[in-house]
Amino acid sequence: xxxxxxxxxxxxxxxxxxxxxxxxxxxxxxxxxxxxxxxxxxxxxxxxxxxxxxxxxxxxxxxxxxxxxxxxxxxxxxxxxxxxxxxxxxxxxxxxxxxxxxxxxxxxxxxxxxxxxxxxxxxxxxxxxxxxxxxxxxxxxxxxxxxxxxxxxxxxxxxxx
Numbered sequence: 001x002x003x004x005x006x007x008x009x010x011x012x013x014x015x016x017x018x019x020x021x022x023x024x025x026x027x028x029x030x031x032x033x034x035x036x037x038x039x040x041x042x043x044x045x046x047x048x049x050x051x052x053x054x055x056x057x058x059x060x061x062x063x064x065x066x067x068x069x070x071x072x073x074x075x076x077x078x079x080x081x082x083x084x085x086x087x088x089x090x091x092x093x094x095x096x097x098x099x100x101x102x103x104x105x106x107x108x109x110x111x112x113x114x115x116x117x118x119x120x121x122x123x124x125x126x127x128x129x130x131x132x133x134x135x136x137x138x139x140x141x142x143x144x145x146x147x148x149x150x151x152x153x154x155x156x157x158x159x160x161x
Contacts, residue, residue, distance in 0.1 A: 011036050014061050014112055017085045028126065035118040041105035048089070052099045056113045059087045063109025069101050081106065093119050 008016065008026055011033035015021045021029060036059075041047055047058065050069055058065075060082050067080045067088060079101055082088060088103060093116045114122075 009033055011038075011112060014059055014085075018059055018087050020087065020090070024126065032114075032122055035114060035122070037113040037115075039111050039113045041109050041111070043105055043107045043109075045105050047103040047105060047111070048099050050099050050102045054089065054091070054093045054096055054099055055116050057087060057090045057093045057116075057119050058103070059112040059114070060084050061110045061112055063111075064106040065109060065111075066104050066106050067101050068104065090119075094123075 008029060012026070012029040015029050015033055015036075016024070021032070024032070039058075041063075047065065062084055064084075065082045065086070065088065066078055067082065068076050068078045071077045089099070091100070093114075096116055
């Protein structure tokens, strides 16, 4: 399949590097790539804020992105600094709930954006990409309840809060 990947569009090749999409056939990658929007953010620009409605999944193509929250003392706490190939925003997209963290471009960044509606349609059409498979691909602090997540970030056990 690696030879087939070389004939894919740039968007489909980017998708192929994401664990969530590794099981897809080349024609499926191309179909999904048709739904992707290209977005650019300048260094320091906000991609989304904590508590925003989850409306899209992002795949970082170029640049870097900081995922962060405000702690109880209203200080910014960095949860992760993502590099090309990383994806984020997937949990809020699944339940269309509030974002559990904020995302900000560290440097000028180019991302692929897949809307919630398109992502939901994709998951229905591709049940082999179930959440249980991609959730195992990387731990997600955003999967924790807010109180527990903040405790983990602050270095406390969840039972102490």
